[in-house]
Amino acid sequence: MTAVFEHRRLVAFSETDSAGIVHFAQLFRYMEDAEHAFFRSLGLSVHTTGDDGSFRGFPRVHASADFLAPLRFEDEVLVRVFVSSLGRSSVRWRFEVLRCEGDLLCARGETVTVCTERATGGAAMKSVPLPDRLASAVAEHAASEARP
Amino acid sequence: MTAVFEHRRLVAFSETDSAGIVHFAQLFRYMEDAEHAFFRSLGLSVHTTGDDGSFRGFPRVHASADFLAPLRFEDEVLVRVFVSSLGRSSVRWRFEVLRCEGDLLCARGETVTVCTERATGGAAMKSVPLPDRLASAVAEHAASEARP
Amino acid sequence: MTAVFEHRRLVAFSETDSAGIVHFAQLFRYMEDAEHAFFRSLGLSVHTTGDDGSFRGFPRVHASADFLAPLRFEDEVLVRVFVSSLGRSSVRWRFEVLRCEGDLLCARGETVTVCTERATGGAAMKSVPLPDRLASAVAEHAASEARP
Amino acid sequence: MTAVFEHRRLVAFSETDSAGIVHFAQLFRYMEDAEHAFFRSLGLSVHTTGDDGSFRGFPRVHASADFLAPLRFEDEVLVRVFVSSLGRSSVRWRFEVLRCEGDLLCARGETVTVCTERATGGAAMKSVPLPDRLASAVAEHAASEARP
Numbered sequence: 001m002t003a004v005f006e007h008r009r010l011v012a013f014s015e016t017d018s019a020g021i022v023h024f025a026q027l028f029r030y031m032e033d034a035e036h037a038f039f040r041s042l043g044l045s046v047h048t049t050g051d052d053g054s055f056r057g058f059p060r061v062h063a064s065a066d067f068l069a070p071l072r073f074e075d076e077v078l079v080r081v082f083v084s085s086l087g088r089s090s091v092r093w094r095f096e097v098l099r100c101e102g103d104l105l106c107a108r109g110e111t112v113t114v115c116t117e118r119a120t121g122g123a124a125m126k127s128v129p130l131p132d133r134l135a136s137a138v139a140e141h142a143a144s145e146a147r148p
Numbered sequence: 149m150t151a152v153f154e155h156r157r158l159v160a161f162s163e164t165d166s167a168g169i170v171h172f173a174q175l176f177r178y179m180e181d182a183e184h185a186f187f188r189s190l191g192l193s194v195h196t197t198g199d200d201g202s203f204r205g206f207p208r209v210h211a212s213a214d215f216l217a218p219l220r221f222e223d224e225v226l227v228r229v230f231v232s233s234l235g236r237s238s239v240r241w242r243f244e245v246l247r248c249e250g251d252l253l254c255a256r257g258e259t260v261t262v263c264t265e266r267a268t269g270g271a272a273m274k275s276v277p278l279p280d281r282l283a284s285a286v287a288e289h290a291a292s293e294a295r296p
Numbered sequence: 297m298t299a300v301f302e303h304r305r306l307v308a309f310s311e312t313d314s315a316g317i318v319h320f321a322q323l324f325r326y327m328e329d330a331e332h333a334f335f336r337s338l339g340l341s342v343h344t345t346g347d348d349g350s351f352r353g354f355p356r357v358h359a360s361a362d363f364l365a366p367l368r369f370e371d372e373v374l375v376r377v378f379v380s381s382l383g384r385s386s387v388r389w390r391f392e393v394l395r396c397e398g399d400l401l402c403a404r405g406e407t408v409t410v411c412t413e414r415a416t417g418g419a420a421m422k423s424v425p426l427p428d429r430l431a432s433a434v435a436e437h438a439a440s441e442a443r444p
Numbered sequence: 445m446t447a448v449f450e451h452r453r454l455v456a457f458s459e460t461d462s463a464g465i466v467h468f469a470q471l472f473r474y475m476e477d478a479e480h481a482f483f484r485s486l487g488l489s490v491h492t493t494g495d496d497g498s499f500r501g502f503p504r505v506h507a508s509a510d511f512l513a514p515l516r517f518e519d520e521v522l523v524r525v526f527v528s529s530l531g532r533s534s535v536r537w538r539f540e541v542l543r544c545e546g547d548l549l550c551a552r553g554e555t556v557t558v559c560t561e562r563a564t565g566g567a568a569m570k571s572v573p574l575p576d577r578l579a580s581a582v583a584e585h586a587a588s589e590a591r592p
Contacts, residue, residue, distance in 0.1 A: 012473065013165060013166065013480060014171050017166070018221050019353050021166075023161075023162050024324065025162060026321070029458045033457075036456070057315055059315065060320045060363055061364075062360075064358075064360030065358070070355075073491055074480075161343060169503075173473050174469070176469040180308075180309065188370070207511070208468045210508075210509070210511070212507065212508030214505065214506050215505050215506070222332075309461060313457060313460050314457065314460035314462070314465075314516075319458050369462050
């Protein structure tokens with residue numbers, strides 16, 4: 001399976017810790033940033049506010065990762081984004097975080113995000129259907145994968 | 149001059165960087181957290197939302213610091229908060245960040261915050277007078293300082 | 297089962313994001329900080345450097361969490377630490393992150409850490425047995441749980 | 445005066461706070477990252493470890509900023525890097541942080557960094573002369589500025 005999206009970045013100094021490596025919690029930000037970049041590539045944003053003050057977001061209800069090898073300051077990083085499954089309002093993402101040098105797999109991760117809306121003046125968030133553009137992009141990618 | 153407030157904390161691992169010390173940008177968070185703790189000690193919050201959706205905050209318009217000595221993982225830290233001057237809507241703060249062990253001064257800082265409000269449904273922030281409770285606490289402290 | 301350790305903290309402003317809640321990656325720092333505080337309560341540190349330049353740490357090889365409810369600025373937070381299992385060099389931790397107000401469970405998490413050493417001048421980390429003090433503290437807690 | 449270097453980035457979601465804008469301490473990371481990118485453009489790194497275990501870094505002894513306008517999630521950001529003055533071992537940097545849309549100046553900053561070395565096995569850092577490559581790049585840029 002090929003990634004539905006790929007995102008590159010460089011390890012910043014402030015992302016490292018006293019052990020000389022990227023702090024594990026930072027890896028979750030790498031995955032989140034890649035997911036957001038995928039949205040932008042579709043002309044979408046994960047965080048939008050309507051003119052009427054309504055708000056749509058994609059909060060995470062689950063995140064997990066296995067850490068296989070360390071990343072260090074100024075390493076070039078590639079984050080591969082996969083969509084494991086789509087529900088009515090939720091997406092199950094899978095990620096691979098690689099050090100570009102040596103094509104070294106450093107972390108594997110998974111998150112579940114839920115498309116959520118808050119009406120104007122309201123406090124409660126409720127789940128809403130995924131944007132059509134996201135569902136169709138994932139379907140197109142799956143179809144291209146299936147071709148011989 | 150004695151501090152108007154003191155705030156203690158412990159250096160967390162994720163606050164350190166590859167040089168084995170607390171990252172300099174984190175020191176600004178230490179100062180901000182101490183300022184916020186001072187507000188709480190007065191029964192105030194730096195970030196409040198009214199029932200009508202209005203919002204009051206204290207954004208920083210200036211921040212500076214001199215870094216004198218490093219802090220490391222698990223160091224106990226004391227942040228001393230001073231008020232240099234009060235305007236109608238702004239506060240000029242001064243901070244000293246010390247390592248408790250050896251009473252070592254590690255950083256001196258200064259910030260300027262402005263009391264700001266956004267009306268319901270509005271986008272623009274405008275400066276508003278400081279809360280009375282803050283002004284009176286600072287005046288009380290100054291008076292106690294002046295006593296022989 | 298009762299927690300082997302409990303750790304309290306307050307949500308800092310810089311830990312929140314544009315959605316008005318604590319950013320999910322920050323929750324992993326809350327769990328890590330609680331684990332480190334447990335180590336300190338035993339007179340241990342997760343990150344020690346020997347006089348000979350050797351280094352012992354507890355890197356994470358796995359981390360996961362389910363996010364159930366949001367935390368906001370100035371919420372008081374309780375992190376409950378559990379030990380699911382101890383290997384020769386690894387610990388499987390379980391965490392509950394609660395908002396103190398209303399005793400609301402906001403996140404459940406799990407991490408696996410491995411006790412690791414790097415010899416003087418060496419680059420490679422190798423796993424080493426857990427500190428006795430940790431194993432005995434966990435055994436004592438389990439025994440106290442088993443008592444009628 | 446033109447910038448000696450320019451660095452572009454996009455505001456990540458995790459860099460924003462509950463006020464809906466990039467947290468002020470994050471702006472200092474933007475400036476630091478731009479400085480590091482300038483070093484890389486010269487074939488240098490701000491953080492290097494010798495084969496003999498010696499270490500050279502550029503810790504900050506001063507940082508300040510004025511915050512003029514907010515940055516928000518997914519804003520494109522341009523950081524302009526200027527060198528105000530070069531000492532034997534220190535650099536005084538100046539920065540402008542702009543929102544690309546509207547070419548809006550959002551922050552002005554200044555930092556002072558000191559080239560520092562720690563010998564193998566030593567604990568103390570001492571200041572050492574700046575790398576020739578840095579001094580010559582700054583001189584070349586100044587000369588090109590001076591040309592009519």
